[in-house]
Amino acid sequence: MDEQLEEELAIPQKIKTTDNVNGSATSGSNATYWLESTQPLSSQILNKGLKTDVVIVGGGIAGLSVAYNLVKAGKKVVVVEDGNIGSGETGRTTAHLVNALDDRYYDLERMFGKDKTKLVASSHTEAINFIENIIAIENIECEFKRVDGYLFLHPSDEPSTLDKELKACNEAGLQVEISDEVPGLNDSTGPCLKFPDQAKFHPMKYLEGLYKAIIEKGGLVFTNTHAEIIDHTGIVTRDGHEVKADHVVIATNSPVNNKYIPHLQQYAYRTYVIGARVKKDTLPDVLWWDTGDVNANAEIPPYHYVRLQPLDDQYDLLISGGEDHGTGLADAEHITEGERYALLEKWTRAHFEIEDIIYQWSGQVLEPMDSLAYIGRNPTDHKNVYIVTGDSGNGMTHATIAGILIKDLIVGNENEWADLYDPSRFKLFTAGKTFFKEVAQGLISYIKTKPHPEDNEMESIPADEGKIVKMDGKPYGVYRDEANQLHIVEAECTHMKCIIKWNGDEKSWDCPCHGSRFTYEGQVINGPANRNLLYHKEDKVLVNR
């Protein structure tokens, strides 16, 4: 590594972490602003068998959006969530509500054609309107605000990107304009695209509002309740309680009920966020995105995304995100997970006048091969099982679309979005390049960075670090905590047996194959895996928890 890069990667002071050993509060050890500024949201644990119209697995924005629409349509609904409400990626988001998608409209037009691309744009516009409407109807105080958004060029990109995108956006029916200056950037050099009428909110306050509305309308929500067995008849919890249902909706971000299909067509990425204080009223209240580094060795150029959030009387929080990489594959770029914050800070300081950084966290996004979420009937399954996945970095609106679409599928309404988001679509002809590149690159990086454990390496693991070691010929993940205690897990991912990798930033074991993640005690915190790793503390035997 060259000296300059090494200097840039000096890790900034770690700010706030959370005591989250079993993953029920959130899916990482770094605290997020959203979770810190609200009370944990949990209800009762399911302790008996139930029969219902619809069982929904997952209490993030997708699960609760589907539940809300169904209870309003008069259905009996049961939601089971294995942590607190919002303990998955919804509590770790940045909550831009946009029809200015993370992927380019000219690419969507190439893959889906002009008419369907129009439908993509209008579905996201409708999702933002829908959220605004629910907030008004249910009286949810979640700091929802309409703001404009600005897409500007990454230095590696060409102005023709903006010209192409402007044309495609206008063809898709969006009133996008080209503008000379990016408001608020201290090195503002346009040109950029202005997307009017986007929005933002506090995601956990919104979720709390949805949760209360669901309960009020007769829905049942159970937290700290893990769905262990899932099929078309319902679910069985880890404690053995059954929920029988006419319809089963899997809203676990990465579906935990389908071993293969969506996971071969979408790719898990880690993405990083810092929260920096900025003096109030020094920046315009807008959203900012760059077009991403086109020179990066990635099919999806890593881009930056920025917004403001009111903090206190004197300061706002500038929430800046980016520096993505394939889950479990940070090593392939020789920049660890924890080092990504320094790069993000450098980029943010180059564009904005920020003061101190008071938050840093990371989360997971799922990038589908053709950029659109998979929402609808679970491929190769019974017709009454539904999934929502493949957020593509626009999971707030995709989840809201899922709320409307899955409700329509269940109650038997026509919905013009059904084909567009159908999880059975497979765009090999138009999105095949992404598919092959992601699969090939993932495989090469996995092989290149796969640990080659040696026997008895435990002594060499420093405090607060994890490593794969070999015992009796088998690989184990070993984490030595700050009190010098060892935590040992089996190193084969419970999805399809790839070898997990240590993520020192979020203190988790991450699987490079399809993005499953586990706490250092082996509890699963991201699918597609749905079973914990066997866990062993010091001299105790391995236990399945």
Ligand SMILES: Cc1cc2nc3c(=O)[nH]c(=O)nc-3n(C[C@H](O)[C@H](O)[C@H](O)COP(=O)(O)OP(=O)(O)OC[C@H]3O[C@@H](n4cnc5c(N)ncnc54)[C@H](O)[C@@H]3O)c2cc1C
């Ligand atoms: C850093 C970051 C920034 C982002 N920024 C934006 C943005 O600006 N705009 C935008 O639109 N999107 C954004 N996204 C994406 C968006 O946040 C996510 O797509 C969205 O929150 C996912 O919601 P979800 O309900 O599908 O998943 P989650 O919120 O992860 O919910 C799934 C839930 O399922 C539960 N679960 C899993 N397995 C089981 C089981 N077996 N039994 C019971 N429960 C289970 C989990 O505990 C979890 O709570 C961002 C994501 C990240 C990480």
Ligand code: FES
């Ligand atoms: S996520 Fe598929 S093998 Fe681990």
